Amino acid sequence: MAQTYISASDRHSLFYRHLVDNLRNAGVEIVDSALDATATFSIVTDDTGQRVLSVSARNVPREYEVYYTVVYELGTVEKPLLPRRAQTLTRDYTWDETRVLGKEEEEQLLREAIVDDLVRVILIQLSGI
Numbered sequence: 001m002a003q004t005y006i007s008a009s010d011r012h013s014l015f016y017r018h019l020v021d022n023l024r025n026a027g028v029e030i031v032d033s034a035l036d037a038t039a040t041f042s043i044v045t046d047d048t049g050q051r052v053l054s055v056s057a058r059n060v061p062r063e064y065e066v067y068y069t070v071v072y073e074l075g076t077v078e079k080p081l082l083p084r085r086a087q088t089l090t091r092d093y094t095w096d097e098t099r100v101l102g103k104e105e106e107e108q109l110l111r112e113a114i115v116d117d118l119v120r121v122i123l124i125q126l127s128g129i
Contacts (some may be wrong), residue, residue, distance in 0.1 A: 005037035045071035
């Protein structure tokens with residue numbers, strides 16, 4: 001994995017950026033072409049969003065769940081090194097319509113924390129290869 005190409009449909013996603021930064025910090029060289037790589041890390045799915053968990057008596061959302069899902073695999077030209085895997089992490093938070101700006105910032109911070117945890121899990125899996 002000394003020279004790795006990352007195949008992704010969205011190279012600007014939060015997950016992609018955090019993954020690249022962490023791989024570089026671990027000493028992995030990220031290359032621009034699969035031809036120059038000793039391994040290819042493929043991000044098949046990179047999806048995030050939120051769901052309503054509970055509502056008030058007036059049918060106003062009171063609690064949300066933020067989720068982040070990635071499906072990925074790692075391989076070389078000759079063989080797969082890590083078969084396709086899916087990881088989903090979630091966090092929930094309460095909603096208060098009087099504090100909209102603060103809650104939106106809280107949602108973004110939760111999403112970033114989820115991505116950090118996802119990258120950490122994946123790096124642990126990759127260290128075993």
